[in-house]
Amino acid sequence: MAAPSLTAKSSPPATAPGADDPPILDVRGLWKVFGPRADRVVGTPLAELSRTELKQRTGCVAAVRDVSFSVRRGEVFVVMGLSGSGKSTLVRCLTRLVEPTAGQVRLDDEDVLGCGERRLRELRRHRFGMVFQHFGLLPHRRVLDNVAYGLEIRGTKKDDRYERAREVLELVGLAGFEGSFPDQLSGGMQQRVGLARALAVDPEVLFFDEPFSALDPLIRREMQNEVIRLHREVGKTMIFITHDLSEALKLGDRILIMRDGALVQMGTPDQVVGAPADDYVRDFVSDVPKSDVLTLPWIMRDPRPGEPLDGPELAPDTVIRDAARTVLSAGRPVKVVSGGALLGVVTTAEILEVIAGPDPDTTQDTTPDAASDPDPDGPDPVATDRDEDGRS
Amino acid sequence: MAAVPTTATAATGAAAPGRAGWLRGRYLTVIVLAAWVALWALLRGRDTLALGGAELTPLHTRLSEGMDAIDAGRNSNPLFLYFINYIRLFIDESVTFVQALISRPSFGRPVPVIGWLGVTGIATAVALLYGNRRTALLTAAGFASFGLLGLWEESMDTLALTLTAVVLALAVGIPLGVWAGLSDRVNRFLTPVLDFMQTMPTFVYLAPLTLFFLIGPASGTVATMIYATPPVIRITAHGIREIPVSTLEASTSLGSTRAQALRKVRLPLAKRTIIVGANQTIMAALSMVTIAALIDAPGLGKTVLKALQTLDVGTAFNAGLAIVIMAIVLDRVTSAAGRRVEAERRSGRARGTRARRIEAGLVLAATAVLVYLSHVYVWAAEFPGGAGLGSYVKQGAGAASQWAQDTLVTYTDALKNLITYGLLNPFQSLLAGSPWWLVALVVVALALLLAGARAAIVAGVSLVLLVLLGLWHDSMVTLATTLVATLIVMVLGVVAGVWMGRSARVDQVLRPVLDAGQTMPAFVYLVPILGLFGATRFTAIIAAVAFAAPVSIKLVAEAVRGVSPTAVEAATAGGSSTWQLIAKVQLPMARAGITLAASQGLIYVLSMVVIGGLVGAGALGYDVVAGFSQYQLRGKGLAAGLAIVVLGIMLDRIMRAAAQRAAARPAPH
Ligand SMILES: Nc1ncnc2c1ncn2[C@@H]1O[C@H](COP(=O)(O)OP(=O)(O)OP(=O)(O)O)[C@@H](O)[C@H]1O
Numbered sequence A: 001m002a003a004p005s006l007t008a009k010s011s012p013p014a015t016a017p018g019a020d021d022p023p024i025l026d027v028r029g030l031w032k033v034f035g036p037r038a039d040r041v042v043g044t045p046l047a048e049l050s051r052t053e054l055k056q057r058t059g060c061v062a063a064v065r066d067v068s069f070s071v072r073r074g075e076v077f078v079v080m081g082l083s084g085s086g087k088s089t090l091v092r093c094l095t096r097l098v099e100p101t102a103g104q105v106r107l108d109d110e111d112v113l114g115c116g117e118r119r120l121r122e123l124r125r126h127r128f129g130m131v132f133q134h135f136g137l138l139p140h141r142r143v144l145d146n147v148a149y150g151l152e153i154r155g156t157k158k159d160d161r162y163e164r165a166r167e168v169l170e171l172v173g174l175a176g177f178e179g180s181f182p183d184q185l186s187g188g189m190q191q192r193v194g195l196a197r198a199l200a201v202d203p204e205v206l207f208f209d210e211p212f213s214a215l216d217p218l219i220r221r222e223m224q225n226e227v228i229r230l231h232r233e234v235g236k237t238m239i240f241i242t243h244d245l246s247e248a249l250k251l252g253d254r255i256l257i258m259r260d261g262a263l264v265q266m267g268t269p270d271q272v273v274g275a276p277a278d279d280y281v282r283d284f285v286s287d288v289p290k291s292d293v294l295t296l297p298w299i300m301r302d303p304r305p306g307e308p309l310d311g312p313e314l315a316p317d318t319v320i321r322d323a324a325r326t327v328l329s330a331g332r333p334v335k336v337v338s339g340g341a342l343l344g345v346v347t348t349a350e351i352l353e354v355i356a357g358p359d360p361d362t363t364q365d366t367t368p369d370a371a372s373d374p375d376p377d378g379p380d381p382v383a384t385d386r387d388e389d390g391r392s
Numbered sequence B: 001m002a003a004v005p006t007t008a009t010a011a012t013g014a015a016a017p018g019r020a021g022w023l024r025g026r027y028l029t030v031i032v033l034a035a036w037v038a039l040w041a042l043l044r045g046r047d048t049l050a051l052g053g054a055e056l057t058p059l060h061t062r063l064s065e066g067m068d069a070i071d072a073g074r075n076s077n078p079l080f081l082y083f084i085n086y087i088r089l090f091i092d093e094s095v096t097f098v099q100a101l102i103s104r105p106s107f108g109r110p111v112p113v114i115g116w117l118g119v120t121g122i123a124t125a126v127a128l129l130y131g132n133r134r135t136a137l138l139t140a141a142g143f144a145s146f147g148l149l150g151l152w153e154e155s156m157d158t159l160a161l162t163l164t165a166v167v168l169a170l171a172v173g174i175p176l177g178v179w180a181g182l183s184d185r186v187n188r189f190l191t192p193v194l195d196f197m198q199t200m201p202t203f204v205y206l207a208p209l210t211l212f213f214l215i216g217p218a219s220g221t222v223a224t225m226i227y228a229t230p231p232v233i234r235i236t237a238h239g240i241r242e243i244p245v246s247t248l249e250a251s252t253s254l255g256s257t258r259a260q261a262l263r264k265v266r267l268p269l270a271k272r273t274i275i276v277g278a279n280q281t282i283m284a285a286l287s288m289v290t291i292a293a294l295i296d297a298p299g300l301g302k303t304v305l306k307a308l309q310t311l312d313v314g315t316a317f318n319a320g321l322a323i324v325i326m327a328i329v330l331d332r333v334t335s336a337a338g339r340r341v342e343a344e345r346r347s348g349r350a351r352g353t354r355a356r357r358i359e360a361g362l363v364l365a366a367t368a369v370l371v372y373l374s375h376v377y378v379w380a381a382e383f384p385g386g387a388g389l390g391s392y393v394k395q396g397a398g399a400a401s402q403w404a405q406d407t408l409v410t411y412t413d414a415l416k417n418l419i420t421y422g423l424l425n426p427f428q429s430l431l432a433g434s435p436w437w438l439v440a441l442v443v444v445a446l447a448l449l450l451a452g453a454r455a456a457i458v459a460g461v462s463l464v465l466l467v468l469l470g471l472w473h474d475s476m477v478t479l480a481t482t483l484v485a486t487l488i489v490m491v492l493g494v495v496a497g498v499w500m501g502r503s504a505r506v507d508q509v510l511r512p513v514l515d516a517g518q519t520m521p522a523f524v525y526l527v528p529i530l531g532l533f534g535a536t537r538f539t540a541i542i543a544a545v546a547f548a549a550p551v552s553i554k555l556v557a558e559a560v561r562g563v564s565p566t567a568v569e570a571a572t573a574g575g576s577s578t579w580q581l582i583a584k585v586q587l588p589m590a591r592a593g594i595t596l597a598a599s600q601g602l603i604y605v606l607s608m609v610v611i612g613g614l615v616g617a618g619a620l621g622y623d624v625v626a627g628f629s630q631y632q633l634r635g636k637g638l639a640a641g642l643a644i645v646v647l648g649i650m651l652d653r654i655m656r657a658a659a660q661r662a663a664a665r666p667a668p669h
């Protein structure tokens, strides 16, 4: 029941880095069932029940249901869903803070679920880092000691770990607060400490569990920019949980959407916005101004015979909002051109339709129009609930 | 206690039938009581199983023989030879060592190693370094007052015993608490054990302990540990448990081992809570060390005990005062230490600042000088000037008591007679004067009606045990005293508790008084009351009321305050008068808390009523005390101790079950 090669299918608008590299993290058929005798659920007919039914029948909660995905090196991978959809459980399963019930997690070529306690600790000490919603700082330690904590428990000498901690504090913009205690800092600053603590051990994969939802909107925006900057500077792989769509769109190279423990859609931001897999996702994205997210290929069409083709040219990764001025002032079709080839044209009509909102009667069709287009060059939304290819 | 707030939701669904059943239950209760009184009038004095003070049953004789056998085995039985005797030796040696340091002439010297000046210096330094200046001042004054009252040596004996017991209790209790905090299984196992240790009246295990550890410091210390260890275990476990999951998870996510998480996260974060536990343990230990005077533990308790036995109110008051001062000093220093830990954490001031280190150095140097002086010079070793203050206190208290007894006699007698003739005597003659089987039937029936089948079974078994122990009549007399005292406690508890619960100002005034009352060792309560009322059953009742009322008042206040403000607001908006509000909203809604207050009050009362055996309450308490002092009565004393435990368990179970019912029943409208 895995969803292989989801990533390989995404084309033009999807500009995830390193698309061809082998994934750094590969997750197959992951389950987590909480409750009495949870192990009897997976692989039996009980697994087919909905969450509520399962709860009624067995008292178990299926927090994560058969989720598969892979994350590429250097990617920012966002997991999104409503409260209770299993995001936190999913990400905790990856580092085994929560022990999964079934499935497979591979880090590079290592089987994470198969490794022993000592090896797991090694992974956590050297390769994983995590930032928590409620910070989880140690109130009895200074900021410096909080940041150095990960190094301390793996046995780094005092001078070395302090030096490294100072470096990281500088990186997150907290130089000068080494001697403060956590409760002397604002929420945003505390989360910077949490971030610094995770970065201090120089992990390869960073997990964020709703790191900014306890912060007020202004600080949140600032911290998001901070993460973007850090990602640019240190280039770590990041797995980022949020229930805030705009945050997901802003940060994510790709987005995985969960409902009731199961994966409902996975794709690039514009695939999610442009081609929601079902009503759940559609509800989710309904508030987002599409013109801010979608790129031109989502609205362009083939030139009609007789149309003038001497208008300005735009690249296919231009966001609609940025193209609007050019298109509206051009007075004729604007060409979308990639590598000298004409992909399509965009006119005032298409722009207006996106910005003004679709005609109410055709709500369902407007954007999926592009999406359902089998054109191999067009965006190909990956709307997989669980596709039925057998698990390897 | 924790089991009381059960789900009210389960019952609300069945509100109508539940309410009808409850009414029927009430009806039946009245019928049972009426039948009892009627039958009592007919059968009075028959089958009461009364037993004279020196009379023994075969069981008592057999218990005595059993105790003799244990005595005889002390130097031959391997359990003694390889285990118990070593524990006794170790504890005795520890206590003797501390005594040699601070209270007793030792090492061929006429005075202890450290004299009064040195001890006062050390105590003050500890208070200064771990607490603050105010507590240091209080400590210095407190220790000086021990000397001034003429009770230096006795106070130091009490301190030595308390410190030894506390160190041992903490050495056992903190690791156990940590373990229980980490493991659910251990916690589940320990909880009922601790419950039992805490509900058993302290007084009861003294006698059996002397069998194993002989009369003296070792028994006293072990008894104190039994009483004083549960708080630190519970509170430590709680502190370890309540660490935020997110903090622990963060630590785990960085790859910390379990040992690292304990050492670097759990223990530092639980530190303040553990200190609170230590505080409770210290206070409990002091209370028990004074009671351990009954088995010849040295110290202030012994002075009080002797004075109580000779009805010398002045001397008892003097020593009682010293105990109270010690309790206050110990409480303030440990509380201040706890607050300091918290404040340092909050303010983020690192411990190792320069100024602080210099201060600590100076304090330590000064202390060393004082200790040296007190080691070398007689004036610093023995408290100078005799017991000037002490004799004034004794005379003053003696005279005040005499005056009070002479002058207030009209009022005190009126109160005494009112309670004795109005409540105690009828209760007692009903309970102790009915045939035993009638009382047993009535109690089982009431337990069934008020608390359910399980409690009724416990009650039935307990009552049969009381008969078998041969102490039915004495048990009923004690029960009557206990019930009367509990009744008074509850009247006080509801009146004061409602008042406190409704008014923040009253709360502010009363709470410190109640807190102080709770830190006072149980023994001390007897003294002023004895001064006022002389040695009677009534004295024991009033002492028990004074001892138990603070707990009950606080619980009731808590419950009244816990009533949802919306309900109160709605009733007020509906135009209820204050009395209507109290009677129709706040009391009914606080019913579960009030029942809990009654059951706690009852346990406290029971443990105090037994101590009241010392001052004329007679019955089981007297049997236990007599067992301490008279060889041929030791078997009976042991049986009386068991009877007290049985009574305690029976009452506790019935009250708890009744409280649970009350919590589950919807409030009437
Ligand atoms: N330790 C646990 N025991 C039992 N059930 C759990 C446990 N942890 C989570 N669950 C259940 O699993 C489901 C998913 O929880 P999870 O915390 O992963 O959701 P989430 O998507 O992170 O929600 P939120 O946005 O509120 O953080 C919930 O229904 C929750 O009740």
Ligand SMILES: [Mg+2]
Binding pocket: A087, A088, A089, A209, A210
């Ligand atoms: Mg979550």
